[in-house]
Amino acid sequence: MAPPIPKPPPGAVVSALKIAIANAHCIPVLVRLGVFDRLDGRRSRVEEIAADTGTDAASLARVLAFCGCAGLVRADGDGSLELTEIGQMLVRDHAESFAGDAAVRGARRYVERWDGLEAILRGGTRSAAGVDLDVLDRAHVVAAHRVALADYAAAFSRSETYVDVESGDPALLAAVLQKSARSDGVFVGKAADLERAKSVLSAARVAQRCELVLSQDTLPPGDAYIVSHRLEALGDDEAVALLSRVR
Numbered sequence: 536m537a538p539p540i541p542k543p544p545p546g547a548v549v550s551a552l553k554i555a556i557a558n559a560h561c562i563p564v565l566v567r568l569g570v571f572d573r574l575d576g577r578r579s580r581v582e583e584i585a586a587d588t589g590t591d592a593a594s595l596a597r598v599l600a601f602c603g604c605a606g607l608v609r610a611d612g613d614g615s616l617e618l619t620e621i622g623q624m625l626v627r628d629h630a631e632s633f634a635g636d637a638a639v640r641g642a643r644r645y646v647e648r649w650d651g652l653e654a655i656l657r658g659g660t661r662s663a664a665g666v667d668l669d670v671l672d673r674a675h676v677v678a679a680h681r682v683a684l685a686d687y688a689a690a691f692s693r694s695e696t697y698v699d700v701e702s703g704d705p706a707l708l709a710a711v712l713q714k715s716a717r718s719d720g721v722f723v724g725k726a727a728d729l730e731r732a733k734s735v736l737s738a739a740r741v742a743q744r745c746e747l748v749l750s751q752d753t754l755p756p757g758d759a760y761i762v763s764h765r766l767e768a769l770g771d772d773e774a775v776a777l778l779s780r781v782r
Contacts, residue, residue, distance in 0.1 A: 701750055707761065
C-alpha cells in the first residue's frame with residue numbers, strides 16, 4: 536500500500552492559492568505568445584525563445600523561472616529549457632491541449648467578469664448579460680473556448696450521448712461531436728435555437744448524430760449534460776431547478 540499523501544501546512548496552501556493568481560495571468564499570455572509551442576519537442580535557451588516569439592529575453596527569463604516553480608518547464612545544467620509533461624498540455628497541437636482554454640481565461644473580457652464580485656457579495660445584482668459567453672465578443676476567443684470545452688468532453692470517452700441544455704450555442708455541441716466521433720448529441724432549445732442548430736450542425740457534418748429537442752420540463756436521457764454557461768445566467772432557485780431536471 537502506498538504511504539498516505541501528507542497534508543500540506545496551512546501556509547503552503549495559502550501560498551499555492553496566491554501562486555494560482557499569478558498563473559491565471561502568466562500562462563494565458565505565454566500561450567498567446569506561442570512560448571509553449573516554441574518549446575514543443577525541443578530544448579532551447581531563453582534568448583532563442585525570445586528571438587522567435589518577439590519578446591524581451593530578460594523579462595521572459597523571469598516569467599519562465601516562475602513557470603519552472605509551477606512545474607511547467609525545467610532547466611538543464613547548461614541553462615536550456617524544456618517542457619515538462621504538464622507544460623506539454625499547453626501546446627496548441629497537443630492531442631489533449633488546454634491551450635485554448637487557458638487563452639480564454641486570460642482574455643480581458645473574461646477577467647473582467649470577476650471585477651463585480653465584491654459588489655455582488657455586498658448585495659448587488661448580477662446581470663445575465665454580464666456572464667454570457669458572447670460578452671467575450673472576440674470571435675477567436677469564443678472559438679477557442681468551444682474547442683477547449685470540446686477537448687474536455689472528448690477526454691471522457693465513456694460518455695456516448697451529450698445533451699446540450701438550452702445553451703443557445705450549437706457550435707459547442709458540434710465541436711464536441713467532431714472531437715468524439717463515436718458520440719451522439721441532443722440539442723435542447725427553443726424553436727428559433729433549433730433552426731439555427733440545424734444549420735450549424737449540418738455545416739459541421741455531425742447533424743446525423745444529433746437530435747433536436749424543444750425545451751420542456753423533462754430532459755432527454757444522456758451520459759453527460761452541458762449546462763455550465765446556462766447556469767451562470769440563472770439565479771439560485773432557477774439553477775437548482777435546472778440541476779434537478781438533469782439529475
